[in-house]
Amino acid sequence: MRVKAHTHNRFSLNRTLMVTCSGMVMALGAAAALTPAAQAQNAQAQTEEEPQVITVTAQKREQSLQDVPIVVTTLSAKLLQDAGVKDIKDMQVLTPGLTVTSTQNESLTTARIRGVGTVGDNPGMESSVGVVIDGVYRPRNGVGFGDLGEIGRIEVLKGPQGTLFGKNTSAGVINIITKEPAFVFGMDGEATVSNYDGKGVSASITGPLSEDLVAGRLFVAKRERGGFYDVNTGIGPRTLKEDADQNFYTVRGQLLFTPGAHKIRVIADYSKRDENCCATVQTRTGPTGAALNTLAAGNGVAATANPEARLAYSNRPTTQQITDGGVSVEANIKLAWLDSTLTSVTGVRKWKNTNGQDIDYSGADILYRRDNGDFKANFDTFSQELRLAGATDKLNWLVGAFYADEDLKRTDSYVYGTQYETYLSILLAQALGLPTTTPTVSVLTGRAPGTSYTPGQGALDYYTQESKSLALFTNNGYKFTDQFEVTLGLRYTQETKKMTAIYTNSDGGVGCASALGRSGLLGNAPVGAWATIPAAARPTVVGNMCTFWGNAAFNNRRVSNEVTEKEWSGTLKGAYRFNENVMAYASYARGYKGGGYNLDRAQTGITPDSTLYFKPETVDSYELGLKTSMMNNKLLFNITAFDQTYQDFQLNTFLGTAFVVESIPELKSKGVDADIYWSTPIRGLSVQGGIAYADTKYGSFKASDLSNPARFPQLSLLPGARMSFAPELTGSLAVTWSGNIAENLRASGNIAAKYSSEYNTGSDLIPYKMQDGYTLLNARFGIGAPDQAWTLEFWAQNLTDETYKQVVINAPLQGNGFQSTVQPNGTYYNQALDSNTYDAFMGQPRTYGVTLRVKY
Numbered sequence: 001m002r003v004k005a006h007t008h009n010r011f012s013l014n015r016t017l018m019v020t021c022s023g024m025v026m027a028l029g030a031a032a033a034l035t036p037a038a039q040a041q042n043a044q045a046q047t048e049e050e051p052q053v054i055t056v057t058a059q060k061r062e063q064s065l066q067d068v069p070i071v072v073t074t075l076s077a078k079l080l081q082d083a084g085v086k087d088i089k090d091m092q093v094l095t096p097g098l099t100v101t102s103t104q105n106e107s108l109t110t111a112r113i114r115g116v117g118t119v120g121d122n123p124g125m126e127s128s129v130g131v132v133i134d135g136v137y138r139p140r141n142g143v144g145f146g147d148l149g150e151i152g153r154i155e156v157l158k159g160p161q162g163t164l165f166g167k168n169t170s171a172g173v174i175n176i177i178t179k180e181p182a183f184v185f186g187m188d189g190e191a192t193v194s195n196y197d198g199k200g201v202s203a204s205i206t207g208p209l210s211e212d213l214v215a216g217r218l219f220v221a222k223r224e225r226g227g228f229y230d231v232n233t234g235i236g237p238r239t240l241k242e243d244a245d246q247n248f249y250t251v252r253g254q255l256l257f258t259p260g261a262h263k264i265r266v267i268a269d270y271s272k273r274d275e276n277c278c279a280t281v282q283t284r285t286g287p288t289g290a291a292l293n294t295l296a297a298g299n300g301v302a303a304t305a306n307p308e309a310r311l312a313y314s315n316r317p318t319t320q321q322i323t324d325g326g327v328s329v330e331a332n333i334k335l336a337w338l339d340s341t342l343t344s345v346t347g348v349r350k351w352k353n354t355n356g357q358d359i360d361y362s363g364a365d366i367l368y369r370r371d372n373g374d375f376k377a378n379f380d381t382f383s384q385e386l387r388l389a390g391a392t393d394k395l396n397w398l399v400g401a402f403y404a405d406e407d408l409k410r411t412d413s414y415v416y417g418t419q420y421e422t423y424l425s426i427l428l429a430q431a432l433g434l435p436t437t438t439p440t441v442s443v444l445t446g447r448a449p450g451t452s453y454t455p456g457q458g459a460l461d462y463y464t465q466e467s468k469s470l471a472l473f474t475n476n477g478y479k480f481t482d483q484f485e486v487t488l489g490l491r492y493t494q495e496t497k498k499m500t501a502i503y504t505n506s507d508g509g510v511g512c513a514s515a516l517g518r519s520g521l522l523g524n525a526p527v528g529a530w531a532t533i534p535a536a537a538r539p540t541v542v543g544n545m546c547t548f549w550g551n552a553a554f555n556n557r558r559v560s561n562e563v564t565e566k567e568w569s570g571t572l573k574g575a576y577r578f579n580e581n582v583m584a585y586a587s588y589a590r591g592y593k594g595g596g597y598n599l600d601r602a603q604t605g606i607t608p609d610s611t612l613y614f615k616p617e618t619v620d621s622y623e624l625g626l627k628t629s630m631m632n633n634k635l636l637f638n639i640t641a642f643d644q645t646y647q648d649f650q651l652n653t654f655l656g657t658a659f660v661v662e663s664i665p666e667l668k669s670k671g672v673d674a675d676i677y678w679s680t681p682i683r684g685l686s687v688q689g690g691i692a693y694a695d696t697k698y699g700s701f702k703a704s705d706l707s708n709p710a711r712f713p714q715l716s717l718l719p720g721a722r723m724s725f726a727p728e729l730t731g732s733l734a735v736t737w738s739g740n741i742a743e744n745l746r747a748s749g750n751i752a753a754k755y756s757s758e759y760n761t762g763s764d765l766i767p768y769k770m771q772d773g774y775t776l777l778n779a780r781f782g783i784g785a786p787d788q789a790w791t792l793e794f795w796a797q798n799l800t801d802e803t804y805k806q807v808v809i810n811a812p813l814q815g816n817g818f819q820s821t822v823q824p825n826g827t828y829y830n831q832a833l834d835s836n837t838y839d840a841f842m843g844q845p846r847t848y849g850v851t852l853r854v855k856y
Helices: 007-032 036-048 077-082 090-094 289-295 420-432 440-445 510-519 528-532 535-545 709-715
Strands: 072-076 098-102 109-113 129-133 136-138 151-158 172-178 186-194 198-210 214-225 229-232 246-257 263-276 281-284 311-313 319-335 340-355 367-369 376-391 395-416 458-479 484-505 557-579 582-593 617-630 635-654 659-679 685-698 729-742 745-756 773-784 790-797 805-810 838-842 847-855
Touching: 072 077, 072 090, 077 090, 077 151, 077 729, 077 745, 090 098, 090 729, 090 745, 098 805, 109 129, 136 340, 281 311, 289 420, 420 440, 420 535, 440 510, 440 528, 440 535, 510 528, 510 535, 635 709, 659 709, 745 790
Parallel strands: 129 172, 229 311
Antiparallel strands: 072 151, 098 109, 129 136, 151 172, 186 198, 186 847, 198 214, 214 246, 246 263, 263 319, 281 838, 319 340, 340 376, 367 395, 376 395, 395 458, 458 484, 484 557, 557 582, 582 617, 617 635, 635 659, 659 685, 685 729, 729 745, 745 773, 773 790, 790 847, 805 838
């Protein structure tokens, strides 16, 4: 069954989701009632169960979920395993309001909460959603896209969390806690086979190394899978006929020391990926498709777009190589002074990715990036956090300091393919009314054919950025009465960033320079064919010949900048407990995300931008929530209304000629989050789910409100509009059951579903980038030994094979969307005049397989 939804049938789809999941509850409940004896046994055991207590560390100390005045969606180890979660992209099906996407390669992964996040295509951009793994902040979302190993739990904290988790958490935090070593010996292993030639194995061992003093844990995993796309390789030289495959391994080792009341945990991990990603499929083929297909003998792009066919066109390799490794040490030292605990978390990490890319996403040989190290990014990070915390009958107090040192090195490139000049000549000839066989580029530059944009030549740029951040923070809760508690948190952050950029063009940008020199735009008389081109059209022609990768003005250009920023952030919360089952709270939080530098070529017209700096982002968030527990804590229901206003929201977007970061004056997000956790009366049957409603829109603004007014035409659809990747409504539901169905046989089942209403996948909000509402459905059924010594699981992800788009992009050099003058709708966009080809990075298709788990 395939479920599709548009705005007009959103509620019918919601009903479908509710009916499907309700049916699963009844079906799993029926499985639990196979025999009267089993039912009676389950009922008796149920009455003996302890009340449900969900522990979180959202305030850097262990607390019950129902005592924390924060919106937290917590995912237990059991639920994560039952739902087949391996990385942060998998977990979004369990989390309403969370969206995770990736684009050019898997290292460019972006997480968004309540519709707010940061496009990950530029490594100079820090995320609005922080990823923290075992207490160590990861600098970009992409580093969380890997096998996370044995997970203890995941907490998704919604709204600004800067007081305790740092400056780059203005939209929220994904807090991942892995399983620590145990003092009881145990071994686990699993082997999986799946469609798309998938196979994977993992194993772990844990136990005491010294009785009651030292324990260890070792986890290893290797996973492979064929590609989700078939690839038409066009004119080559690419030979690989598939894309979006998987091939990586992970090793994670831990030591746990428990001398006396103290606790020290040391973790070392390393992972390596060697894969191919990411090609695209056409969702709309514009007029330039004919020229590309002529150059590639009919193998340039899809003549008729059909995303469901998952056929990509790519004549150049899309290899991606990612390594990620590090060591962390967390020490919790009990002090006699004020009965407090000193916590130290030290992290040292190194992350590197090297990629190849077919930039034009076609079978023709136009523009690409080599996979030889000319397109890569390296992060070397060191972080140190110190916290001192204690409690009395009335006061929970915490003070701390945080230091981080991050070194980023990036190399970027654009290489002319063998058909770049020919293709550009065709486009210019069509625009100028000349025969398409005319060597138009040669005519305009005055150079011999094939020498204005020589194949193999192009742009090669080098960037470095050094960030040093120091913060002091405190978070304190005081109980005025047994019912009423106030929490005050403050954080002071000082950060210094130094960056350098060195731009080069291996051919000196000769094609651009020659065209500009002959165009008459430099004050001289136009030369040759330029004299026949109307003066008003010459800047546009020059612009097409001086795109940012070929602009001679960048050649040997050097930029060096430094900035120091200081900012206060914090929170004030008030919580009132009416009784042991009901708590209400109200909160205010001020979040902060540091400014930075656009580590990319950026130009206005054909003039390089004088500054790469973009301003800090801040948010003021108000929440009013209610947390309830019923049926002896078996049923938890939490609901929160929120109102957030972002100032100078950092938007990374493609403006048709270059990627830039522009600070949007205002972004508002308001709505409701609701979560439910239910241990049902049927033993082994649990339900977890939630709904998130978010109205996330840009404020009104005009060109003069931007740091560069010339960027407004390509952003003119934004004022007052719903933000991209901000569905109005999302909902998730997971139903899990496990129990004995015979004396020597245990069964388990899980169904997880997530619904999302429609949203735009493009930061410029072009209508062709819309994604209709859709539902994802995952299912897993297992059977095995009662003590779980072995379990055989049959599973499927995206069971209904829903076709959906992660991100839709403008295909480079394949048409124009925005116009140069204001259109009748008051913006610079007219859909009737849009000539772009649009490409999509698609969501995962249906995958299914079998997993064998063993446990000792």
